[in-house]
Amino acid sequence: MTALDLSSPVAVVGTGTMGQGIAQVALVAGHPVRLYDAVPGRADDAAAAIGARLDRLVEKDRLTAADRDAARARLLPAASLAELADCGLVVEAVLERLDVKQDLFRELEGVVADDCLLATNTSSLSVTAVGGALANPGRFVGLHFFNPAPLLPLVEVISGFATDVTSATRAYETARAWGKTPVACADTPGFIVNRIARPFYAEAFAVYEAQGADPATIDAVLRESGGFRMGAFELTDLIGQDVNESVTHSVWQSFFQDVRFAPSLAQRRLVESGRLGRKNGQGWYDYRDGAERPEPHTAEPAAPPAHVVAEGDLGPAGELLAMIREAGIEVREEDEDHGTRLVLPSGGQLVLADGQTSVEFRDVVYFDLALDYRRATRVALSASQDTAPQTLAEATGLFQALGKKVSVIGDVPGMIVARTVARIVDLAHDAVAKGVATEEDIDTAMRLGVNYPLGPFEWSRRLGRNWAYALLDDLHLRDPSGRYAPSLALYRHAYASDKREGSPS
Numbered sequence: 001m002t003a004l005d006l007s008s009p010v011a012v013v014g015t016g017t018m019g020q021g022i023a024q025v026a027l028v029a030g031h032p033v034r035l036y037d038a039v040p041g042r043a044d045d046a047a048a049a050i051g052a053r054l055d056r057l058v059e060k061d062r063l064t065a066a067d068r069d070a071a072r073a074r075l076l077p078a079a080s081l082a083e084l085a086d087c088g089l090v091v092e093a094v095l096e097r098l099d100v101k102q103d104l105f106r107e108l109e110g111v112v113a114d115d116c117l118l119a120t121n122t123s124s125l126s127v128t129a130v131g132g133a134l135a136n137p138g139r140f141v142g143l144h145f146f147n148p149a150p151l152l153p154l155v156e157v158i159s160g161f162a163t164d165v166t167s168a169t170r171a172y173e174t175a176r177a178w179g180k181t182p183v184a185c186a187d188t189p190g191f192i193v194n195r196i197a198r199p200f201y202a203e204a205f206a207v208y209e210a211q212g213a214d215p216a217t218i219d220a221v222l223r224e225s226g227g228f229r230m231g232a233f234e235l236t237d238l239i240g241q242d243v244n245e246s247v248t249h250s251v252w253q254s255f256f257q258d259v260r261f262a263p264s265l266a267q268r269r270l271v272e273s274g275r276l277g278r279k280n281g282q283g284w285y286d287y288r289d290g291a292e293r294p295e296p297h298t299a300e301p302a303a304p305p306a307h308v309v310a311e312g313d314l315g316p317a318g319e320l321l322a323m324i325r326e327a328g329i330e331v332r333e334e335d336e337d338h339g340t341r342l343v344l345p346s347g348g349q350l351v352l353a354d355g356q357t358s359v360e361f362r363d364v365v366y367f368d369l370a371l372d373y374r375r376a377t378r379v380a381l382s383a384s385q386d387t388a389p390q391t392l393a394e395a396t397g398l399f400q401a402l403g404k405k406v407s408v409i410g411d412v413p414g415m416i417v418a419r420t421v422a423r424i425v426d427l428a429h430d431a432v433a434k435g436v437a438t439e440e441d442i443d444t445a446m447r448l449g450v451n452y453p454l455g456p457f458e459w460s461r462r463l464g465r466n467w468a469y470a471l472l473d474d475l476h477l478r479d480p481s482g483r484y485a486p487s488l489a490l491y492r493h494a495y496a497s498d499k500r501e502g503s504p505s
Contacts, residue, residue: 003177004117004170006030008088011078013037013104015046018121019093021149024050026091027071028063028150029178034087036078038094043077050075053150081111089174091143093121101125102133109134117170119143123194124250127187128160138164141171144191145180146449153181154448160187181448183441189254192437193449194247196456198261199423201244204232204416205264212412213297213380215284220296221407224378226417227371227453233284237277241270241284259482260427296378299406302397304329308350309343316340316463317352319373320402327401342398348391350398353418355474355484358384358411365395369418369463371453379404384411414475419484421459422475425468426490428456433489460493469494 004010009032012023019035027033027050035043051072057063063071084090090108094100105118112118118140120130131140142158155175159168168184175182185191190198204218213221219231236244245267252261270283277283285293307330310321317340324331340352348363358364365387368380379399383392396406409415414422428442437445443455460468469491475484486494 002170003173004031004088007032009034009084009086011036011084011087011090013081013084013090013092013108014094015042016093018145018147018149019091020046020050021147022091022093022121022143022145023075024053024150025145025178025180026089027075028054028067030074032074032076034076034078034084036081036084043079047075047077081107084108085111085113087112087116089117089119089171091119091121096122096124098125098129101130105130105140106133109136115139117141117167117174119171121145124190124247126160126189126254127158128162131160131162137162139167141167142185142187142191143171143175146193152448153179154193154445155180155182156185156191156193156445156449157182158185158187158191163187181444183437183445185437185441185445186435188431188434188436190247190251192431192442192445194251195436196424196427196431196442196446197450198248198251199420199427200228200450201232201236201248201267202262202264203414203420203423205266207409207412207416208233209264209266210410210412212382212410213407213416214294216294217296217380217407217409218416220378221368221380221409221416222420224405225368225370225376225380226420227376229451229453236267237283237285237287239277240279241267241276245271260423262483297407297409298378299381299396299400299408301400302393304397304401305345305394306330307332307345308398309334311341311343314340314342315352316369316467317367317373323373323402324398329398329401344391344394344398346388346390346394348388348394350395353382353415353471355414355419355422355471355478357413357478358382358387362386363388363391365392366415367395367399368415369421371417373402377403377405378407380407380409380416382409382411382415413478414471418471419475421463422468422471423484424452425456425460425463426472426487429460429489429493430487433487433492465496466494 010026011034012019013036015035015037023033035046037043054068058065058068120142127142131137141163144156146152146154157172172182215233219233222228222231248263255261275282278287281288309332311334321331342350350365353366353368366382370376381395399406439457443457446452446455469486472484472486
């Protein structure tokens with residue numbers, strides 16, 4: 001099945017920001033485009049707004065004047081749904097209410113030809129449920145664009161329970177012909193991106209709720225150690241706290257209140273207080289004129305240790321040994337199977353975050369996972385009240401000698417980056433096992449949809465196949481609510497990788 005022919009008109013119903021963006025994408029790709037909105041005058045206003053954006057593209061040399069003029073000639077506002085009768089594709093971008101969408105598609109089904117592809121841009125509703133109102137749900141698909149649609153490349157192509165393979169394939173190929181990067185997805189709550197991204201927000205909020213660290217520090221660690229483009233608090237302020245919480249709540253409810261997707265009480269209180277983020281001046285941060293942005297906690301300078309003893313395999317943090325030597329600090333290696341730890345001159349231990357807490361062991365400092373320890377500019381350390389001050393000082397001085405800023409957080413199992421990445425990896429494995437999408441499409445979706453530095457499976461391969469399972473298993477022992485219970489898919493993945501070496505720890 002090939003893409004929709006360029007001669008075939010594309011209709012967009014709903015002319016808000018997303019509807020205008022989708023219309024612009026189809027228009028620039030070469031289709032005639034019809035705009036319809038139930039509110040009189042809005043389709044004309046949307047056509048004018050799209051025309052103005054085309055003008056700006058010409059000014060930026062991203063579009064020729066001739067192509068702009070041709071595109072404008074192909075853009076027509078429609079006064080009624082009847083004017084969409086000859087369209088080969090209709091994309092809906094109206095209010096996120098099931099009844100509204102179902103009523104619209106019932107009406108459209110009586111207007112367009114039998115071979116017209118019908119698509120919803122819903123981000124939170126079931127594609128199957130919306131299409132269930134149709135006499136022929138086989139031609140109904142989800143086409144979930146990301147805002148702003150003309151700029152962001154990702155499109156999730158969602159097959160409902162009754163969607164024909166030919167319809168999904170035509171939608172996929174059409175999105176690709178429009179210059180987008182489509183990914184195929186089964187109809188699951190949150191689809192790919194909004195399902196697998198939940199832990200990025202949830203774990204940051206959980207660390208905050210446990211008083212492990214303040215928002216500025218958590219955000220800084222996620223950016224400067226984890227390699228994420230933005231931290232969870234600043235990102236939800238950008239998205240809008242009400243919007244982000246609504247998506248979280250929708251996914252949680254759709255999964256029958258699965259604890260793995262549970263909303264945050266702290267975010268709920270923020271929304272209830274009216275602090276919705278950038279759009280109204282206050283969220284986790286204060287954006288009003290004159291407000292100062294809080295600084296992340298950064299430890300005072302400390303002297304580096306004269307030497308460290310490396311016991312066992314440092315795993316994902318193995319590169320630290322070379323970095324420590326390059327900093328002029330002696331590294332003594334002992335071939336002992338003690339896991340991922342360094343012994344400091346005071347006798348205290350420095351251990352990569354593993355889902356356990358410092359209070360369980362005598363004189364231990366945990367350090368968080370980094371995407372790339374060489375490029376990271378900040379590393380988080382975690383200590384308990386039983387950790388000797390000298391041990392914490394030596395650990396701090398060690399990472400400062402490597403050129404890193406150090407943030408000391410509370411005794412939080414799994415810390416910040418490690419627990420976040422482990423949960424993202426787990427949800428990704430679970431999604432593949434349940435037929436939601438392929439590993440490749442999930443990695444593509446998470447990189448392009450939310451700008452993750454690595455896709456979950458890229459991360460899993462880099463960290464080792466047992467790493468996420470072991471960390472979550474540790475966390476589950478300490479919080480048996482089910483939130484951190486590793487999925488069966490992740491268990492199988494870890495166990496299969498260890499069949500020659502023993503069972504996962």
